Amino acid sequence: LQDGRKISIDCTGVEDALDVTMAQRSELDYLVYNDPLGYADLILNGDPEEYLKNAAGSHGLED
Numbered sequence: 001l002q003d004g005r006k007i008s009i010d011c012t013g014v015e016d017a018l019d020v021t022m023a024q025r026s027e028l029d030y031l032v033y034n035d036p037l038g039y040a041d042l043i044l045n046g047d048p049e050e051y052l053k054n055a056a057g058s059h060g061l062e063d
Contacts, residue, residue: 007040014043024052 001007011032015025028048031039042048 007044009040009043014048018048018052020052027052027055 011028015028020028031042042051
């Protein structure tokens with residue numbers, strides 16, 4: 001965080017709580033490894049279900 005504090009997000013717990021498909025799980029994994037700050041912002045401040053509805057498959061990942 002900007003004030004120097006650190007957080008830890010249980011990514012598997014997030015995926016389990018959202019009950020995601022394999023394509024959606026891959027989308028979240030893509031964010032974790034390629035845009036970790038974007039992932040954290042999505043989980044903490046965004047609407048991950050809406051994001052996954054619109055973004056799953058955007059990186060060539062499909063069910």
